[in-house]
Each structure stands twice: as C-alpha cells, then as structure tokens.
Amino acid sequence: MQTERVRTEPARTERARLFERIYALVRQIPPGRVATYGQIAGIVGCTARVAGYAMAATPDGEGVPWQRVINSRGEISLRPGDGASRQRELLDAEGVRFNPAGRVDFGESRWAGPGWEWLEQNGYDPGA
C-alpha cells in the first residue's frame, strides 16, 4: 500500500498554504510596529516555532515585512551574522526604538493585530 504517500502529499500543500497565511498576516503589520512569532502563530493557528520557520523561508521581493516579527522578549531573534544587523537597520529606519539592551518596548511598538475586517475577509473568526 502507499498509505505513506497519500498521507504526506496533502500535508505538504497544507503546509505551503499555512506559510502563505502567515505571510499575508505579516503583510498587515504597519511600519514602525512589531509583532512576536507567538502573536502571529496564535492568529494563523500554528506554533511559534513554525512561524519562525516561515520567516526564515520568507521569499524576497514579495513585500513581506519579515523584519517586523521579533521574539517574545522583544529582541531580534536572528543570530548575529545572519542578517540581524540588517533587521535592526530596517526597524531603526521605521522608527522602532530599542533600549540599550537591544530590546523593544512592547508598550510602545507592539502591533495590536489585524482589524476584525481583515480577519473576517481572510477566513478567521473575529470573535476569537
């Protein structure tokens, strides 16, 4: 039997769609604001880890503001030498302020999330 095959193929396309949903949501984050991986994950319905994986796989040139997604501690999660400085530059240019320890003040820069209208149009439950 090819049970393995029929089980993995659909799963693959579902993953691809999940990534698209993540990118669509990230595109809603306005300049000067930041969201956490967990925040994104909570909305699209996946783990924070997967949200991070999706960011790592973000295709260039598709308008996905990947730089606006940081970790729950308010810091850039990218490891030094892998583009962390670039992310810092981009956020800096948008007006996001970092404290001396390299952390963002969520009270000031955290994205409140997409509006109910967007949620509704994209198949989410605005009430949840």
Place this chain on the structure above:
DNA sequence: TCCTTGACTCAGA
C-alpha cells in the same frame, strides 16, 4: 528513514 538543527516559548531556579 534516522538524525540534527533551528528567526520560539514558557515555567522554574
């Protein structure tokens, strides 16, 4: 197919 490696988080010390 097994094993390793992460752009994560949370709870506990």
Place this chain on the structure above:
DNA sequence: CTCTGAGCCAAGG
C-alpha cells in the same frame, strides 16, 4: 533580571 530544560515541528543531509 538571567539562565536552563523541555515541548514543539519542519527542513535538509
């Protein structure tokens, strides 16, 4: 406040 360990899950070798 910082540091660990465990739970997580997908991709690539």
